[in-house]
Amino acid sequence: MGATILVIALIGVVASFWLARQRLSAKPWLEAGPLGEFPGTGPLAADPAKIALGMFLAVVASLFALFAGAYLMRMQLGDWRTLPKPGILWVNTGILVLASGALVWAQEAADRGSLAQTRRAILLAAVASLAFLAGQVLAWRDLVRDGYFLATNPAATFFYLITGMHGLHLLGGLVALGRTASRAWGETDAAALRPSLDLCAIYWHFLLLVWCLLFSLFLVT
Known part of the structure; x- marks a missing residue:
């Protein structure tokens, strides 16, 4: 406490x-x-x-x-009862780092005025984020396969709840990123995308930090 x-x-x-x-x-x-x-x-x-x-x-x-x-x-x-940690969680962490880094790339590309690179970076961030969510579902599947259901024990309940809430916040971010992507494919000036990219980057960096702290908590305990 x-x-x-x-x-x-x-x-x-x-x-x-x-x-x-x-x-x-x-x-x-x-x-x-x-x-x-x-x-x-x-x-x-x-x-x-x-x-x-x-x-x-x-x-x-x-x-x-x-x-x-x-x-x-x-x-x-x-x-x-201690919950096993699916190995795919390590992969998911790396994927989320990639998504966050892709938005940094998008910001830099927008500053350079390179619309093509900005679009590619936004697409990479979106794909990586979706891959992270898919990886979380696979982690849940591995736990269910091993007999760890939502109500099996408190550790399982907390894991599903916390990772599910994190995933929901990432889904919300994808809505905003989708709007930014829609603008990117209809925009002719990359610099005009910078305000939206800044907001998305801040949000993804925050979710990455939260995930790293949560993952560390799961590992330590």
């Missing part, structure tokens, strides 16, 4: 610092500005869409922190 509270506190500190940098905590009536200009009405330091995404990710991070805390507390009880 203490670890969960610590994670949530760290998330709160990071979120507060980040939001403060976006001028959300500014007091315009105390700020000085040029004559005729109302203080604090200048452009935000970041895109409002990024601010909204940052708030959403803080909520999602808190959710997974609570899951991890409940997992650690529940495993202390006597009916807990």
Whole structure:
């Protein structure tokens, strides 16, 4: 429980610092500005869409922190039985790293104005993400084949719940990535895709970090 509270506190500190940098905590009536200009009405330091995404990710991070805390507390009880770790989870981790890296490639290609490379990078990210989800389904199939069903024991229940929630968030990201891909194939200026690519990249990097932490939790316990 203490670890969960610590994670949530760290998330709160990071979120507060980040939001403060976006001028959300500014007091315009105390700020000085040029004559005729109302203080604090200048452009935000970041895109409002990024601010909204940052708030959403803080909520999602808190959710997974609570899951991890409940997992650690529940495993202390006597009916807990260790769950085998399907080897494909290692492959899935590498695939998700590839998806995240492909979006970095897409950002760099958009900066260079290379629409063809941007499209290829977006396609690679989408295919890799779908492969990750398919790999998770295969991991579930391996566990079911070995007799570990959803209600077999608490460890199995937590594994299906946590990995399922992570998969649902990735599916939601694929919807946004699909919209970006649709724009990419109808756009003539690669630079115009950069804002959407930035949001997708932030989201995928976040999901990669969450997955690495969860996978480490499964391995350690």
